Amino acid sequence: MNGDRQLEWLRREGRIVIVGASLAGLRAAETLREEGFAGSLTVIGDEPYEPYDRPPLSKQVLLGKATSDRTTLPRRRDPDAKWRLGVAATGLDMAAGRVKLADGDEVPYDRLLIATGVRARPWPNEREAELDGVFVLRTCDDAARLHSRLKQGPRRVLVIGAGFTGSEIASACREQGIEVTVAERGAAPLVGALGGVVGDVAAQMQREQGVDLRCGVMVTSLEGDSTGRVRSAHLSDGAEVEADIVVVSLGATRNTEWLAGSGLGAGPRGIACDAGCRAFDIRGIVTDDIFVAGDVARSPHPLFGYQFLSLEHWGNAVSQAEIAAHNMVSAGSDRRPHMWVPAFWSSQFGVNIKSVGVPSLGEEILVAQGSLAERRFTGVYGYQGRVIGAVTFDQSRWLPFYQHLIETTAPFPLPFATVDRRSDGKRPIPADFPDPSVPTHGPTVTLSGYSPADRQLVFTPGR
Ligand SMILES: Cc1cc2nc3c(=O)[nH]c(=O)nc-3n(C[C@H](O)[C@H](O)[C@H](O)COP(=O)(O)OP(=O)(O)OC[C@H]3O[C@@H](n4cnc5c(N)ncnc54)[C@H](O)[C@@H]3O)c2cc1C
Numbered sequence: 001m002n003g004d005r006q007l008e009w010l011r012r013e014g015r016i017v018i019v020g021a022s023l024a025g026l027r028a029a030e031t032l033r034e035e036g037f038a039g040s041l042t043v044i045g046d047e048p049y050e051p052y053d054r055p056p057l058s059k060q061v062l063l064g065k066a067t068s069d070r071t072t073l074p075r076r077r078d079p080d081a082k083w084r085l086g087v088a089a090t091g092l093d094m095a096a097g098r099v100k101l102a103d104g105d106e107v108p109y110d111r112l113l114i115a116t117g118v119r120a121r122p123w124p125n126e127r128e129a130e131l132d133g134v135f136v137l138r139t140c141d142d143a144a145r146l147h148s149r150l151k152q153g154p155r156r157v158l159v160i161g162a163g164f165t166g167s168e169i170a171s172a173c174r175e176q177g178i179e180v181t182v183a184e185r186g187a188a189p190l191v192g193a194l195g196g197v198v199g200d201v202a203a204q205m206q207r208e209q210g211v212d213l214r215c216g217v218m219v220t221s222l223e224g225d226s227t228g229r230v231r232s233a234h235l236s237d238g239a240e241v242e243a244d245i246v247v248v249s250l251g252a253t254r255n256t257e258w259l260a261g262s263g264l265g266a267g268p269r270g271i272a273c274d275a276g277c278r279a280f281d282i283r284g285i286v287t288d289d290i291f292v293a294g295d296v297a298r299s300p301h302p303l304f305g306y307q308f309l310s311l312e313h314w315g316n317a318v319s320q321a322e323i324a325a326h327n328m329v330s331a332g333s334d335r336r337p338h339m340w341v342p343a344f345w346s347s348q349f350g351v352n353i354k355s356v357g358v359p360s361l362g363e364e365i366l367v368a369q370g371s372l373a374e375r376r377f378t379g380v381y382g383y384q385g386r387v388i389g390a391v392t393f394d395q396s397r398w399l400p401f402y403q404h405l406i407e408t409t410a411p412f413p414l415p416f417a418t419v420d421r422r423s424d425g426k427r428p429i430p431a432d433f434p435d436p437s438v439p440t441h442g443p444t445v446t447l448s449g450y451s452p453a454d455r456q457l458v459f460t461p462g463r
Pocket residue numbers: 019020021022023024025044045046047053054055056057058087088089090115116117118119137138139165255258293294295296311312313314315317343344345346347
C-alpha cells in the first residue's frame with residue numbers, strides 16, 4: 001500500500017490504542033473522532049474510574065467544596081471508545097504492535113498514544129510510608145482518604161515539601177483552622193518553580209496565615225506509635241514535630257517502567273518525542289506509529305531553544321494530546337508541531353498565582369506591575385537578554401501581554417516603562433533559583449540544542 005492509501009485505510013478501519021485514561025488520554029480520544037477517525041479506539045487505564053480532573057483534588061476537594069467522585073472531566077463528545085479501565089499496561093511489543101495488559105490480554109494497534117502521566121513520589125522509607133496517617137496526593141482515592149482524615153480534626157498536619165501541591169494542601173488546612181507545619185528543603189516555598197524572590201513572598205504569605213513554615217530543613221524520619229499510627233517526624237536540624245497526619249509532597253515520578261525493555265526511549269525523565277509528539281526509540285530514531293502526550297512526555301520547544309521540556313501542566317496535557325491525535329491520523333505535510341507556551345495556575349492562601357513561559361530558566365526578575373509587599377504583582381523573568389517567563393499574584397490580566405513578549409523573544413530588561421511602576425520595578429534583581437544540582441525539585445527543563453538567548457526566532461503559537 002502506498003502512503004496515501006495506507007493513511008486512508010488507517011483513518012477508516014485502523015486500530016488506535018491510548019494508554020492512560022486521564023486528561024491527555026480523553027482529549028486525544030475526542031480529537032481523533034473530531035478529526036474523522038472511524039476505526040477502532042481502545043483506551044486503557046489502570047485507575048478504575050472515568051477520566052477525572054486532578055487540580056481540584058488539592059483545592060476544592062480538601063476543602064469539602066467538591067467530592068472526589070465529582071471531578072469527572074466533562075466530555076466534548078462521545079469518543080466511541082472501548083474503555084479498558086482498572087487494568088494496567090505492563091509491556092509493549094513494538095515489533096508486533098501490541099500492548100500487554102496486567103490481566104494477560106494483549107491489545108494490537110496500528111497507532112499507539114502513550115499518556116501515562118506521573119505518580120506521586122512516595123516517602124522513601126517503605127516502613128515509615130506505611131504508617132497510618134501518611135499520605136500522598138495524586139489520585140481521587142488519595143484525595144478522598146486525606147479529606148476524610150482532615151475532617152476528623154487532626155491536632156497537626158505535617159506537609160513535607162512546599163512546591164505547588166504541598167503549599168495548596170497547607171492552604172486548605174489553614175482555611176479549615178487546622179494546625180499545619182510545612183518542612184521544605186529549599187530556602188522558601190515554590191522556590192524551584194519561581195525562584196527565591198517570589199519564594200520569599202510565598203513564605204510571608206504562609207507564615208501570616210499561621211503556617212509553621214520550616215525552610216532549609218529535611219525530614220529525616222517518621223515515627224509511629226504502638227498502634228502503627230504516625231505520631232511525629234524528626235527534622236535535620238534536630239527538631240521533632242508531632243503530627244497525626246503527614247502529607248508527602250515530594251514531586252512526581254514518570255510512569256514509564258512498563259516500557260522497560262520495549263526499545264522505546266523511555267526513562268525516569270519521561271518519554272522523549274519530537275515536536276510532532278512522535279516518540280523516539282532508544283537509538284534516538286523517531287517512531288512513526290507511537291505518539292506521546294501530557295505529563296509523561298518530554299518534548300523539544302522551539303521557543304526555548306529546542307530544549308526538552310517536561311511539563312506537569314494541565315493546559316500542556318490538553319494541547320499536546322490534541323496535536324498528537326491530529327498527527328496520528330494526518331499525512332506528514334499536514335502534521336503540526338506542539339507549540340504551546342507553558343502556563344500554570346495555582347490558588348493558595350486566597351491568592352491566585354499564574355505563570356507563563358519558563359520562569360525557572362530566569363536569571364533575573366523585574367517586578368513590572370504592582371508590588372511584592374502588597375502580594376499583588378507581575379514578575380517578569382529574563383534570561384540572557386530576553387523575556388523568558390512571567391508570574392502574577394492576583395494580577396492575571398497582565399499575563400497575555402507578557403506571553404506576547406515571550407512569544408516575540410522581546411528584550412530584557414523591558415525597554416519601556418510599565419504602567420504603575422513602583423520602586424520595586426526600577427531594575428531587575430537576581431531571580432535566586434536554587435542550584436539545579438541540589439535536588440530541591442526534580443528537573444523540569446533538560447538542556448539540549450542551541451541557547452534560547454539567541455533571539456533570531458519569532459514565535460507564532462499554534463492556537
Ligand atoms: C493535586 C494536583 C493538583 C494539580 N493542580 C494543577 C494546577 O493547579 N494547575 C495545573 O496546570 N496543573 C495542575 N495539576 C497537574 C495536572 O493535573 C496534570 O498536568 C494533568 O493531570 C496531566 O494529565 P495526563 O493525562 O498527562 O496525566 P495523568 O493525569 O497523570 O494521567 C495518567 C493516567 O495514566 C494512568 N496510568 C499510568 N500508568 C499506566 C499504565 N501502565 N497502564 C494504564 N494506565 C496507566 C494513571 O493512573 C493516570 O490515570 C495538578 C495535579 C495534581 C495531582
